[in-house]
Amino acid sequence: MHTSPILASDVWIDHPHGRLFSRVWRHASTGRADSENTPIVLLHDSLGCVDLWRDFPALLAFETGCDVLAYDRLGFGRSDRREGKLPLDFIADEARTYFPVVCEQHKVNRFIAFGHSVGGGMAVHCAAQYPERCEGLITESAQAFIGEETRAGLLEAKGLFEDERALSRLAKYHGDKAAWVLDAWLGTWLAPSFAAWSLRDVLPAVRCPVLAIHGALDEYGSSRHPETIAEHAAGPSRVHILPGTYHVPHKERPGEIAGLVAAFSSR
Incomplete structure (x- = not known):
């Protein structure tokens, strides 16, 4: 285990569609990133952003x-706003259009993709899109299809967000983009x-090792979701x-999740 302090640095990324905000956590002793480094790239959920990962990335860097x-x-967090409705292929499009620009800016060659909720679906597409570069795929609370x-x-x-106070809490992280963020989730x-969407067609292109994490009490889907990911992916x-766990394991059980990822990444 590394024991040097974890340093965080913010980087703005220019993209033809708008600027993206990013942050990297690394051990003080390792200095700058290089082509031999294999970082864990986090892809956030439908209402998420960098700041909503809270302390988990630093813990993940320390443990792994x-x-x-x-x-x-x-359209999320500190990144520029995004106009209009999300396209129906927005999950696959993240891997094609935005993820490679982020990797280029940070000089990421090989990577481990870690996605929470819809970010898990995006991580699946990143692993499938770049099979020679993706060393591992971790999905957390990911939906593999849209079930009951x-x-x-x-x-x-949707009922909970009819309370204006809920939208105000969202605005703390997304500013005046909060209403768009909410519609991009629930409206889509x-x-x-969108009802027929699933990951089944893309999973056979995932050749790297896969760890599919899911809470037994997840509000948005049963264990059939991680099981589907594991069954259809080509890699091991x-x-x-996780018993007694809901939709955000890295918030509910951060140490356990970081430990699972550390054991997975070391293999």
Whole structure:
């Protein structure tokens, strides 16, 4: 285990569609990133951003010895706003359009992709899109398809966000983009045109080792989601179900998640 202090640095990334905000956590003793480093790249959930990972990236860097990189997707957090509705292929498009620019800016060659919730689906596409570069895939609370539990969880969340105070809390992290962020989540996932979405077609292109983490009490889907990821991915896959855990394991059980990732990355 590395014991040197973890340093965080912020980097702005120019993209043709708008500026993206990113942050990297690394051990003080390692200095600057280089082409031999294999960082863990975090992809956030539907309402997430860099700041909402809170202390977890620093803990992850400490436990794994890896650099950890996170960025705000366009329209989220500190990144520039995004106009209009998300395209129906926005999950796959993140891997094609934005992820490679982030990697280029940070001089990332090989990587471990770690995605939470919808970020897990994006991480799957990153692993499939760049099979020679992705050394490992970690999904946490990822949806593999839209089932009845997923839809029920979304409808319950929609009711909660009818309270203006909930939107105000969202604005703390997304500013005046908060209403767009909420619609990009609920409006997209509840749209009839999105109902047939799944990861099944892309998973066979994932050749790296896979760790699919899921809470037994996840509000947005049963264990069938990580099981589907593991069953359909081509690489060696492991499912880890956390008892008594809901949709955000890295917040509910940060030390355990960091330990799971450290054991996975060391292999």
